[in-house]
Amino acid sequence: NAGVTQTPKFRVLKTGQSMTLLCAQDMNHEYMYWYRQDPGMGLRLIHYSVGEGTTAKGEVPDGYNVSRLKKQNFLLGLESAAPSQTSVYFCASTRGWLADNEQFFGPGTRLTVL
Amino acid sequence: EDKVVQSPLSLVVHEGDTVTLNCSYEVTNFRSLLWYKQEKKAPTFLFMLTSSGIEKKSGRLSSILDKKELFSILNITATQTGDSAVYLCAAVHTGNQFYFGTGTSLTVIP
Numbered sequence: 001n002a003g004v005t006q007t008p009k010f011r012v013l014k015t016g017q018s019m020t021l022l023c024a025q026d027m028n029h030e031y032m033y034w035y036r037q038d039p040g041m042g043l044r045l046i047h048y049s050v051g052e053g054t055t056a057k058g059e060v061p062d063g064y065n066v067s068r069l070k071k072q073n074f075l076l077g078l079e080s081a082a083p084s085q086t087s088v089y090f091c092a093s094t095r096g097w098l099a100d101n102e103q104f105f106g107p108g109t110r111l112t113v114l
Numbered sequence: 115e116d117k118v119v120q121s122p123l124s125l126v127v128h129e130g131d132t133v134t135l136n137c138s139y140e141v142t143n144f145r146s147l148l149w150y151k152q153e154k155k156a157p158t159f160l161f162m163l164t165s166s167g168i169e170k171k172s173g174r175l176s177s178i179l180d181k182k183e184l185f186s187i188l189n190i191t192a193t194q195t196g197d198s199a200v201y202l203c204a205a206v207h208t209g210n211q212f213y214f215g216t217g218t219s220l221t222v223i224p
Binding site: 106 | 148156159162202211212214217
């Protein structure tokens with residue numbers, strides 16, 4: 001049982017490049033989330049998903065797209081990376097709507113955009 | 115606008131001291147409040163609080179929620195250097211959205 005995993009762990013991009021971050025969970029959780037964490041800013045929700053095939057915008061969605069084609073995977077895409085997207089990205093999951101809201105986090109992806 | 119405010123922003127204490135971390139929230143359709151510890155990696159879950167006035171304990175850590183005054187506190191007694199971390203609180207909306215505070219950075223010096 002690996003919990004929540006993220007790929008890659010580190011990445012450096014040039015402005016304008018695109019990339020996809022992969023989050024996978026093996027706990028059969030319905031809800032999945034993408035956050036970014038910047039120094040002094042806490043965690044900010046980018047997008048989330050309440051189930052396979054669904055996505056919704058969070059607090060800071062601009063510049064990102066997501067997809068949840070399979071229940072266990074939640075992908076975060078950057079179509080045209082900007083230096084303002086330099087951050088640490090965390091994926092998380094929870095079991096469901098009315099269940100215990102304990103949230104499990106992946107180890108994070110450190111992204112630098114030059 | 116939904117928000118969570120933590121105080122203090124940072125704290126330096128000596129081993130053995132007791133600390134109290136504060137978390138106030140303004141979240142519509144509030145469901146629960148969570149505390150996390152974050153060292154140099156991903157946050158790890160500490161407590162979930164749903165009911166007012168019921169203290170949750172885990173070793174030297176304890177937490178309580180006041181839904182009337184809209185705040186929670188996290189207490190750590192007999193602090194150790196291993197308690198040094200950023201402590202995050204998050205208020206959970208009934209729609210399962212999480213609103214995080216910016217965290218309290220705790221440093222425990224020997």
